[in-house]
Amino acid sequence: MPFMPVKFNLQKRVKLAxxxxxxxxxxxxxxxxxxxxxxxxxxxxxxxxxMMDNNESHLVPNLLILVGLLxxxxxxxxxxxxxxxxDPIKFAKWKPMLKPFLLLCCGFNALLLLTAxxxxxxxxxxxxxxxxxxxxSIKFYKDTDTPGRCFMxxxxxxxxxxxRCCGNNNFRDWFEVQWISNRYLDMSNDLVKDxxxxxxxxxxxxxxxxxxxxxxxxxxxxxxxxLTNNSAHYDYDHRIEELNxxxxxxxxxxxxxFSSMMTSIGVLIIATIILESVDxxxxxxxxxxxxxMEDPENPECESDGWLLEKGVKETFGDLLAKLKxxxxxxQVVEGGDAPEAAN
Amino acid sequence: xxxxxMKFPFEKRVKLAxxxxxxxxxxxxxxAFTFSLGCILKTxxxxxxxxMDNSDVHVVPNTLMIVxxxxxxxxxxxxxxxxxxxxxxxxxxxxxxxxxxxxVSCFFTVLMLLAVIMSYAMKGSxxxxxxxxxxxGIRFYKDTDTPGRCFQxxxxxRLQMEFQCCGxxxxKDWFEFQWISNRYLDFSSKEVxxRIKSNVDGxxxxxxxxxxxxxxxxxxxxxxxxLTNDSAxxxxxxxxxELNxxxxxxxxxxxxxYMGxxxxxxxxxxxxxxLQASVLVSLRFLQTAMEAVEGNENTEIETEGYLLEKSxxxxxxxxxxxxxxxxxxxxxxxEGTPGNxxxxxxxxxxxGLF
Numbered sequence: 001m002p003f004m005p006v007k008f009n010l011q012k013r014v015k016l017a018x019x020x021x022x023x024x025x026x027x028x029x030x031x032x033x034x035x036x037x038x039x040x041x042x043x044x045x046x047x048x049x050x051m052m053d054n055n056e057s058h059l060v061p062n063l064l065i066l067v068g069l070l071x072x073x074x075x076x077x078x079x080x081x082x083x084x085x086x087d088p089i090k091f092a093k094w095k096p097m098l099k100p101f102l103l104l105c106c107g108f109n110a111l112l113l114l115t116a117x118x119x120x121x122x123x124x125x126x127x128x129x130x131x132x133x134x135x136x137s138i139k140f141y142k143d144t145d146t147p148g149r150c151f152m153x154x155x156x157x158x159x160x161x162x163x164r165c166c167g168n169n170n171f172r173d174w175f176e177v178q179w180i181s182n183r184y185l186d187m188s189n190d191l192v193k194d195x196x197x198x199x200x201x202x203x204x205x206x207x208x209x210x211x212x213x214x215x216x217x218x219x220x221x222x223x224x225x226x227l228t229n230n231s232a233h234y235d236y237d238h239r240i241e242e243l244n245x246x247x248x249x250x251x252x253x254x255x256x257x258f259s260s261m262m263t264s265i266g267v268l269i270i271a272t273i274i275l276e277s278v279d280x281x282x283x284x285x286x287x288x289x290x291x292x293m294e295d296p297e298n299p300e301c302e303s304d305g306w307l308l309e310k311g312v313k314e315t316f317g318d319l320l321a322k323l324k325x326x327x328x329x330x331q332v333v334e335g336g337d338a339p340e341a342a343n
Numbered sequence: 344x345x346x347x348x349m350k351f352p353f354e355k356r357v358k359l360a361x362x363x364x365x366x367x368x369x370x371x372x373x374x375a376f377t378f379s380l381g382c383i384l385k386t387x388x389x390x391x392x393x394x395m396d397n398s399d400v401h402v403v404p405n406t407l408m409i410v411x412x413x414x415x416x417x418x419x420x421x422x423x424x425x426x427x428x429x430x431x432x433x434x435x436x437x438x439x440x441x442x443x444x445x446x447v448s449c450f451f452t453v454l455m456l457l458a459v460i461m462s463y464a465m466k467g468s469x470x471x472x473x474x475x476x477x478x479x480g481i482r483f484y485k486d487t488d489t490p491g492r493c494f495q496x497x498x499x500x501r502l503q504m505e506f507q508c509c510g511x512x513x514x515k516d517w518f519e520f521q522w523i524s525n526r527y528l529d530f531s532s533k534e535v536x537x538r539i540k541s542n543v544d545g546x547x548x549x550x551x552x553x554x555x556x557x558x559x560x561x562x563x564x565x566x567x568x569x570l571t572n573d574s575a576x577x578x579x580x581x582x583x584x585e586l587n588x589x590x591x592x593x594x595x596x597x598x599x600x601y602m603g604x605x606x607x608x609x610x611x612x613x614x615x616x617x618l619q620a621s622v623l624v625s626l627r628f629l630q631t632a633m634e635a636v637e638g639n640e641n642t643e644i645e646t647e648g649y650l651l652e653k654s655x656x657x658x659x660x661x662x663x664x665x666x667x668x669x670x671x672x673x674x675x676x677x678e679g680t681p682g683n684x685x686x687x688x689x690x691x692x693x694x695g696l697f
Binding site for chain 1: 564
């Protein structure tokens with residue numbers, strides 16, 4: 001009892017072959033899209049790697065690149081098979097490869113599913129890496145003379161300007177680190193000495209933020225220094241002031257950027273899985289329709305196409321039985337080899 | 344006196360028609376490309392319209408868009424003509440339309456070349472427009488409560504950060520205008536009162552710049568205020584400090600950006616112009632070669648093709664005479680022209696004067 005049988009005459013077979021050919025080429029384009037998205041994602045991660053402490057995981061973009069290339073290859077082969085399917089001579093050379101090809105497509109779909117899952121799950125890893133990386137970036141902001149960290153200030157300033165954010169959780173993170181290098185502090189000045197001495201670790205802490213935290217949309221010129229001191233500025237109340245500096249933290253801003261990217265890539269992969277399944281079903285129908293032609297010489301005869309030769313349960317039963325016999329064959333071979341290995 | 348005569352045997356005519364068909368489709372795509380280049384340039388100019396005083400420079404993208412659309416039509420017509428060219432029965436119906444067609448297409452092709460020349464020539468107009476626009480931008484920076492100027496501050500700040508520039512000519516322009524609004528100045532403070540009294544116009548001028556002038560590449564935290572006072576900051580020398588704020592003026596930055604864009608577009612449009620001109624020349628040769636075949640029973644004879652039947656001067660007069668007659672200018676030239684609307688009277692005050 002075949003699973004989902006459909007009757008095919010010549011026109012239907014030709015239409016199926018043509019439609020399937022077009023869908024295969026559409027899948028190739030989707031494969032190219034996945035490949036380019038993988039490259040784009042990899043470049044974005046490299047651009048922001050300083051914010052992530054240089055130990056971000058490149059698993060997802062690498063998988064995307066691999067999957068994109070595989071998709072192109074698999075679908076191009078499928079398109080070629082469809083193109084040759086209506087010519088019995090050409091089709092005969094593809095016939096033996098079809099069963100392993102369909103198994104390969106199944107495996108490929110499983111890989112796509114895994115990639116989609118990773119896209120959704122790796123967002124947590126990105127969040128944690130960002131938290132750690134930004135904390136260190138703020139700590140090393142002042143070290144513009146230390147090799148390896150010279151450009152941390154520039155990168156963090158440009159990130160805060162581009163993503164419209166300030167600090168890690170919020171702007172108060174800047175109050176907890178010394179972000180002005182000692183080279184630019186006048187240690188002979190009493191104010192500076194007092195402040196340094198009043199701190200347990202001898203750090204020069206202030207309630208100020210760098211200029212990159214400033215919001216251009218504020219109606220007044222940016223107030224960077226003495227942020228918590230209302231009397232230091234005319235007509236200023238730090239509790240109700242919202243437009244002066246960016247209130248959002250950079251971790252949240254960067255995470256929402258990467259998370260939206262990864263979510264949309266995940267959705268695209270799920271759409272690709274559906275497209276690939278449609279491809280596989282179409283190819284199975286086409287090959288079975290061509291194989292069951294009663295009279296191969298007469299192309300106009302009718303034939304049957306199906307998805308599975310027996311029902312779903314029976315096919316799975318057969319598969320399990322095959323796997324079991326495969327295991328048993330190995331054991332028999334091992335039993336035979338063991339005395340030889342012992343010698 | 345025929346201009347550029349060439350012999351066309353039958354195979355050559357066939358090859359010419361086929362090559363022209365392909366060339367005209369390429370030129371159609373090139374016309375669409377020109378239109379999109381015009382759109383891109385116009386969008387880029389509109390984005391920074393707040394810092395431009397006048398929109399004279401918009402004539403370049405407008406011309407490009409018109410020429411792009413016209414060239415789509417011209418080349419589509421050319422492909423239709425050459426499809427019918429080798430069929431002696433279908434070719435004669437195009438005959439009447441070809442003379443005005445050539446006039447119109449030559450006009451638009453010359454217009455394309457003019458657009459390219461204008462894109463290089465408009466530099467001065469763009470610069471003077473930006474000079475006035477940026478000056479006003481800096482002047483109205485503080486007016487965030489005045490309707491119509493609320494977003495001037497935001498625009499100037501974003502502009503300075505994006506183009507990595509400060510002020511109009513350079514950062515010292517900020518020293519000449521009051522860019523801190525009176526709403527945020529404490530008039531009871533002695534320091535503020537002194538500064539205002541010492542200024543002739545009663546303005547609060549500082550030797551400081553807004554935060555958007557700060558250069559992120561500087562190794563030290565940004566110094567925005569008291570820029571000329573070395574003793575106000577530790578280890579700071581005004582004359583030698585280069586990385587603290589952007590030294591380039593926004594006018595120079597914007598002019599460089601737009602000239603770079605227009606140069607690239609100009610190079611592209613120049614190649615489209617050459618393509619278009621070759622389409623017109625090939626079509627002319629095909630037309631004259633096919634006209635000689637007409638009437639003959641044997642369509643495979645060798646014919647001659649030429650560019651112009653008479654000399655250049657005579658052909659130009661031949662085209663202009665009907666136009667002049669239509670405008671009734673030729674007749675009135677002897678009577679003494681009453682106010683020819685074609686001649687422009689220069690009442691526009693050029694911004695370069697101040």
